[in-house]
Amino acid sequence: MRFALAWRIxxxxxxxxxxxxxxxxxxxxxxFVQLGFFIAVPQGGMLLYDxxxxxxxxxxxxxxxxxxxxxxxxxxxxxxRTAPEVALAAPLYFGSAKWRSGEDGKAPDVFVIGxxxxxxxxxxxxxxxxxxxxDRADTALVDRMTRPMFGPLTTDRVVEIAGDKVKIxxxxxxxxxxxxxxxxxxxxxxxxxxxxxxxxxxxxxxxIQLKPGVDPxxxxxxxRQLLGGDIQIFTRPELEAHETSxxxxxxxVGLLFGSGLIVSFIVGVMVVYQILATQVSRQLPQFATLKxxxxxxxxxxxxxxxMALLIVLAGFFPALVAALGIYEVIREETLLPVEMxxxxxxxxxxxxxxxxxxxxLLSMSSLRRADPADLFS
Amino acid sequence: MITSPNLGxxxxxxGFVPLAWRSLLANKPRLLRSSGGIGFAVxxxxxxxxxERAFFNASLEVIRxxxxxxxxxxxxxxxxxxxxxxxxxxxxxARVVPGVASAWPLYASWHExxxxxxxxxxxxLVRVFAFDPDHPVLSLPQLDANxxxxxxxxxxxxxxxxxxxxxxxxxxxxxxxxxxxIKIIGSFALGPDFENDGTMVIGDRTFAKLLPNPxxxxxxVELGVIKSNPGSDPVTVQRAITAAVPTEIAVLTKGQLLxxxxxxxxxxxxxxxxxxxGTLVGFVVGMLISYQVIYTxxxxxxxxxxxxxxxxxxxxxxxxxVLEQAAxxxxxxxxxxxxxxxxxxxxVGQLALIPLQMxxxxxxxxxxxxxxxxxxxxxLAVRRVITADPAEVF
Numbered sequence: 001m002r003f004a005l006a007w008r009i010x011x012x013x014x015x016x017x018x019x020x021x022x023x024x025x026x027x028x029x030x031x032f033v034q035l036g037f038f039i040a041v042p043q044g045g046m047l048l049y050d051x052x053x054x055x056x057x058x059x060x061x062x063x064x065x066x067x068x069x070x071x072x073x074x075x076x077x078x079x080x081r082t083a084p085e086v087a088l089a090a091p092l093y094f095g096s097a098k099w100r101s102g103e104d105g106k107a108p109d110v111f112v113i114g115x116x117x118x119x120x121x122x123x124x125x126x127x128x129x130x131x132x133x134x135d136r137a138d139t140a141l142v143d144r145m146t147r148p149m150f151g152p153l154t155t156d157r158v159v160e161i162a163g164d165k166v167k168i169x170x171x172x173x174x175x176x177x178x179x180x181x182x183x184x185x186x187x188x189x190x191x192x193x194x195x196x197x198x199x200x201x202x203x204x205x206x207x208i209q210l211k212p213g214v215d216p217x218x219x220x221x222x223x224r225q226l227l228g229g230d231i232q233i234f235t236r237p238e239l240e241a242h243e244t245s246x247x248x249x250x251x252x253v254g255l256l257f258g259s260g261l262i263v264s265f266i267v268g269v270m271v272v273y274q275i276l277a278t279q280v281s282r283q284l285p286q287f288a289t290l291k292x293x294x295x296x297x298x299x300x301x302x303x304x305x306x307m308a309l310l311i312v313l314a315g316f317f318p319a320l321v322a323a324l325g326i327y328e329v330i331r332e333e334t335l336l337p338v339e340m341x342x343x344x345x346x347x348x349x350x351x352x353x354x355x356x357x358x359x360x361l362l363s364m365s366s367l368r369r370a371d372p373a374d375l376f377s
Numbered sequence: 378m379i380t381s382p383n384l385g386x387x388x389x390x391x392g393f394v395p396l397a398w399r400s401l402l403a404n405k406p407r408l409l410r411s412s413g414g415i416g417f418a419v420x421x422x423x424x425x426x427x428x429e430r431a432f433f434n435a436s437l438e439v440i441r442x443x444x445x446x447x448x449x450x451x452x453x454x455x456x457x458x459x460x461x462x463x464x465x466x467x468x469x470x471a472r473v474v475p476g477v478a479s480a481w482p483l484y485a486s487w488h489e490x491x492x493x494x495x496x497x498x499x500x501x502l503v504r505v506f507a508f509d510p511d512h513p514v515l516s517l518p519q520l521d522a523n524x525x526x527x528x529x530x531x532x533x534x535x536x537x538x539x540x541x542x543x544x545x546x547x548x549x550x551x552x553x554x555x556x557x558x559i560k561i562i563g564s565f566a567l568g569p570d571f572e573n574d575g576t577m578v579i580g581d582r583t584f585a586k587l588l589p590n591p592x593x594x595x596x597x598v599e600l601g602v603i604k605s606n607p608g609s610d611p612v613t614v615q616r617a618i619t620a621a622v623p624t625e626i627a628v629l630t631k632g633q634l635l636x637x638x639x640x641x642x643x644x645x646x647x648x649x650x651x652x653x654x655g656t657l658v659g660f661v662v663g664m665l666i667s668y669q670v671i672y673t674x675x676x677x678x679x680x681x682x683x684x685x686x687x688x689x690x691x692x693x694x695x696x697x698x699v700l701e702q703a704a705x706x707x708x709x710x711x712x713x714x715x716x717x718x719x720x721x722x723x724x725v726g727q728l729a730l731i732p733l734q735m736x737x738x739x740x741x742x743x744x745x746x747x748x749x750x751x752x753x754x755x756x757l758a759v760r761r762v763i764t765a766d767p768a769e770v771f
Contacts, residue, residue: 016669023665030421030658037651062500070500096488098461100453107453107461147645149455181645250542252571255729256428259721260655263421267662270414274666277410278673366406 020275024315027268032323047177058206097162111180114191146182175335272359292372397701415710418663425655435570449601462597507584522563527580539575668754703755
């Protein structure tokens with residue numbers, strides 16, 4: 001009965017209800033989008049990790065985040081390799097250099113990743129297959145997501161990087177994330193040729209692959225013992241927690257999208273409240289009549305809550321569909337893994353229900369004015 | 378003696394406003410509700426617009442502080458915050474060009490110098506600017522130090538508004554830069570941007586010690602800061618300097634330098650579209666709310682409008698009253714939203730250390746957006762008045 005009444009009131013004035021649904025749709029969509037960015041930004045920082053194969057990451061104690069990892073001695077990785085649990089210990093070298101072959105004579109900075117081409121560390125077999133090219137002197141693979149200002153990225157083009165001539169040996173797609181405007185892969189040997197002040201014996205990161213069946217947490221503990229306190233070891237979940245907290249607490253990302261999230265939520269409440277309050281005051285005589293014939297306050301407020309729920313539910317599902325489309329666009333534009341996960345839908349759905357509850361609560365005061373005695377005054 | 382003001386003009390021109398004003402005030406709870414609804418939509422737009430401006434302003438702030446009107450930089454430099462210096466002799470070539478009053482170097486580093494927080498011993502990348510202490514080329518905001526003291530080796534001034542984990546507020550007496558002990562002789566208040574957590578200013582000698590020129594001699598110049606003689610035509614001076622320096626050097630006015638940076642930020646970051654979308658949502662939601670408000674008002678007051686029509690008021694006049702009322706509800710939402718966002722900007726700006734500010738421009742843009750969203754919805758809703766039929770009223 002409550003549902004039937006709420007439904008009748010809403011469908012009685014279809015245009016107005018449609019407006020309310022559109023408003024709620026926009027507000028929920030904005031909540032989804034803000035939440036998407038809130039999560040996408042840390043994931044941009046995880047891009048390289050997400051697309052490489054490793055169980056443990058060894059880093060210097062000064063490790064800040066991916067692009068500011070600090071350095072530690074290669075000998076630590078050699079030592080790690082002797083542990084019975086370890087299948088592979090691959091060094092990574094990071095550097096930034098001027099790409100002096102950009103468009104309009106500009107020299108954008110390119111992020112250079114140095115690695116051992118024998119280590120097939122990428123999840124993408126397409127990249128692993130191409131790594132052999134890097135054994136040639138002064139040859140690099142370039143990420144296709146590198147910005148247009150770097151000029152054409154055609155294979156065999158010779159470009160000038162940090163004063164050296166480097167040949168593009170091929171391209172791959174991994175995504176540049178927050179590593180920079182452009183990213184290239186080179187062999188460790190070519191890396192130290194590009195950066196003469198860097199030494200092979202000082203590495204930035206070590207990727208550890210464990211033998212099948214080894215528990216990462218236990219292996220991390222025994223490696224910590226083996227390698228001593230000069231380095232830190234992250235398991236994958238620890239690494240993700242570390243990077244996420246870096247981006248949300250150290251940068252302005254958290255506040256920026258967090259406050260956008262809150263305001264869009266309030267705007268949603270306002271829209272629903274607006275519609276409910278109007279409907280209630282327009283139907284006030286009818287509500288008063290219901291009261292007069294014996295329906296209690298609980299029934300009336302139940303009707304208002306049902307109306308609120310119907311409006312937000314009608315807005316939620318189209319917003320979910322539209323958000324899927326927008327996430328798709330963000331994914332394609334940025335290559336960030338912005339995905340509509342179950343928990344995310346659940347969170348926004350809960351927020352939507354809260355929206356309905358808050359607006360219904362706000363419009364109760366109008367309902368209380370429904371006084372049968374006023375009916376014929 | 379006080380002369381009584383001539384009220385005639387006011388009475389005539391304001392004569393019709395009280396109708397809109399009164400029907401707005403007729404139902405106070407409804408006014409509260411509608412200004413709340415519109416206000417939150419405006420607040421959403423203000424926040425998104427404010428964030429967008431803060432994002433771009435943060436990266437332009439330092440360029441604005443440069444104390445000069447013509448600048449030399451390497452032509453290959455694609456943005457301000459990247460190290461791409463040129464030999465000092467090119468700046469000297471510019472210094473002797475007629476019309477040039479002064480030409481001094483700015484040295485800079487964004488990704489090479491690490492600051493060790495003395496409180497916890499952790500290292501963080503910092504942005505470092507350096508110049509000849511006798512010829513400062515950067516006007517540091519709220520400077521609390523004697524720049525001359527920077528001529529002593531291993532001295533620095535730090536940014537009190539740097540991110541807190543750097544430990545620069547209050548300025549510690551000493552710290553380390555790339556492993557060198559540095560004495561802190563004062564501070565200024567600049568604040569981080571979206572890439573740099575904190576800023577330091579050091580003397581040119583200290584800079585040369587931290588980042589020695591690989592070719593020996595004085596460090597290469599990141600930016601040549603030139604002041605032209607008062608009275609000389611800046612365009613002519615700029616052209617003369619361009620002719621005097623090699624083609625690898627770009628000669629730019631401050632406007633051009635700012636434009637280069639703004640274009641880079643707009644091209645590379647997705648901040649523009651992100652915040653534009655938030656603003657659009659605020660606008661549409663605000664329109665829906667104000668349509669709702671105005672439509673309900675009109676529905677409730679239809680008998681009154683029909684009566685006015687019956688006693689001879691023209692439709693034109695009634696439409697005008699509706700539009701005025703819409704404009705008034707726009708203001709009723711905009712004013713509190715503006716006040717709240719001033720407060721919110723201050724709080725978020727302090728917490729996030731970003732230059733969130735309510736400016737006249739921002740207030741004006743949001744006012745125009747608010748008025749147009751309310752007026753558009755009034756135009757959509759006004760059909761009800763036009764169709765008000767006096768015969769149907771009773």
